[in-house]
Amino acid sequence: MTVIPAPQTDVLRAQDPELAEVLLGELDRQSTTLQLIAAENFSSPAVLAALGSPLANKYAEGYPGTRYHGGCEFADVAERIAVDRAKALFGAEHANVQAHSGSSAVLAAYAALLRPGDTVLALGLPYGGHLTHGSPANFSGRWFDFVGYGVDGETGLVDYEQVRALARSHRPKAIVCGSIAYPRHLDYALFREIADEVGAYLIADAAHPMGLVAGGAAPNPVPYADIVCATTHKVLRGPRGGMILCGGDLAERVDRAVFPFTQGGAQMHTIAAKAVAFGEAATPAFTAYTHQVVVNARVLAHALAGQGLVITTGGTDTHLITADPAPLGVDGRTARGLLAAAGVNLDCCALPHGDVRGLRLGTAAVTTQGMREAEMDRIAALMGTALRTPARAAAVREEVRELTGGFPPYPR
Numbered sequence: 535m536t537v538i539p540a541p542q543t544d545v546l547r548a549q550d551p552e553l554a555e556v557l558l559g560e561l562d563r564q565s566t567t568l569q570l571i572a573a574e575n576f577s578s579p580a581v582l583a584a585l586g587s588p589l590a591n592k593y594a595e596g597y598p599g600t601r602y603h604g605g606c607e608f609a610d611v612a613e614r615i616a617v618d619r620a621k622a623l624f625g626a627e628h629a630n631v632q633a634h635s636g637s638s639a640v641l642a643a644y645a646a647l648l649r650p651g652d653t654v655l656a657l658g659l660p661y662g663g664h665l666t667h668g669s670p671a672n673f674s675g676r677w678f679d680f681v682g683y684g685v686d687g688e689t690g691l692v693d694y695e696q697v698r699a700l701a702r703s704h705r706p707k708a709i710v711c712g713s714i715a716y717p718r719h720l721d722y723a724l725f726r727e728i729a730d731e732v733g734a735y736l737i738a739d740a741a742h743p744m745g746l747v748a749g750g751a752a753p754n755p756v757p758y759a760d761i762v763c764a765t766t767h768k769v770l771r772g773p774r775g776g777m778i779l780c781g782g783d784l785a786e787r788v789d790r791a792v793f794p795f796t797q798g799g800a801q802m803h804t805i806a807a808k809a810v811a812f813g814e815a816a817t818p819a820f821t822a823y824t825h826q827v828v829v830n831a832r833v834l835a836h837a838l839a840g841q842g843l844v845i846t847t848g849g850t851d852t853h854l855i856t857a858d859p860a861p862l863g864v865d866g867r868t869a870r871g872l873l874a875a876a877g878v879n880l881d882c883c884a885l886p887h888g889d890v891r892g893l894r895l896g897t898a899a900v901t902t903q904g905m906r907e908a909e910m911d912r913i914a915a916l917m918g919t920a921l922r923t924p925a926r927a928a929a930v931r932e933e934v935r936e937l938t939g940g941f942p943p944y945p946r
């Protein structure tokens with residue numbers, strides 16, 4: 535098991551067996567159960583090596599060439615490589631790779647464009663908006679005046695006419711498009727048109743699909759949005775972290791919004807790992823991966839429908855599926871527990887049709903493991919069994935162990 539570079543595992547085991555045990559237990563859990571959490575993936579040993587590198591020791595406040603600390607010559611090179619690769623990968627004029635997370639990226643985007651009290655139009659939380667899109671429990675809901683648009687209760691699709699009507703009546707300073715649970719492509723050109731009509735900024739929070747964008751398997755928001763926020767750890771398969779892309783006109787405002795406005799020192803080991811991930815994402819193998827992710831999601835959605843689940847929007851364009859297990863006699867929360875007991879990990883989430891909790895799952899991680907269409911059919915069948923006959927959880931758990939045994943996420 536070489537998820538952590540072997541020498542480091544040995545060092546940890548010798549010095550702190552208690553914690554080494556925990557890390558190896560987690561590796562075993564990830565390797566022997568199914569990871570269908572839509573936001574998760576398996577980053578490569580090279581990405582993990584960069585994360586565990588001595589750049590973790592380095593303080594590097596500021597930006598390459600203008601740091602507040604000495605000794606930044608290698609940190610500067612790492613960050614320049616990450617920025618150049620991100621710009622090339624997504625066709626952006628400017629990239630900031632310092633945002634610590636997807637949420638930090640959104641916070642910085644708001645800081646760059648908005649003032650407290652400004653009106654912002656975003657997908658409502660019950661329809662898949664993120665916490666940073668106006669939740670009262672988050673800074674966004676406290677400091678800005680959020681108006682939520684929704685999805686059609688029947689089709690589950692974004693209601694663009696409602697977006698346009700709300701934009702006209704509320705005259706927001708910014709419109710946010712992006713979701714934690716939307717399985718279809720967004721029409722960025724239409725969002726741009728609506729934003730232009732009311733003189734609003736367009737912020738695309740593409741945390742989920744940005745990896746698909748890198749591989750050409752989803753439309754790129756960069757040509758349409760003033761600012762694109764993303765995570766680097768979802769389909770993109772890099773380290774946990776955030777990223778912001780924008781035009782040259784907003785570059786300075788975005789950089790200052792990240793540091794010094796909302797963050798301190800850059801996490802240089804993470805930035806190095808982002809550079810590694812962007813390098814991987816520029817390869818033909820990654821392009822093929824992203825297209826297989828979508829094929830797998832479509833096959834899985836179809837097979838889950840065959841098991842009796844109701845698939846929101848009738849399918850998916852992406853890695854992400856939301857489904858209502860109600861026809862099997864369980865709600866989303868109960869279903870999540872039954873599936874976890876059977877070794878299948880996924881989330882529950884709000885569903886568009888009213889106050890229902892359904893399931894949210896994705897194919898990014900299982901596809902990284904090498905699973906394809908046949909495995910998706912098998913996963914759906916196992917899920918159907920686990921949901922219909924909870925008494926068979928242990929038997930399904932054994933089948934999951936056998937299935938995952940053929941697709942180890944890390945070389946042994």
Ligand SMILES: *Cc1c(COP(=O)(O)O)cnc(C)c1O
Nearest residue numbers: 635636637664713714739741742
């Ligand atoms: C995942 C996600 C985020 C937040 O990312 P974190 O790294 O968890 O902070 C923000 N917005 C959307 C749409 C997301 O899907």
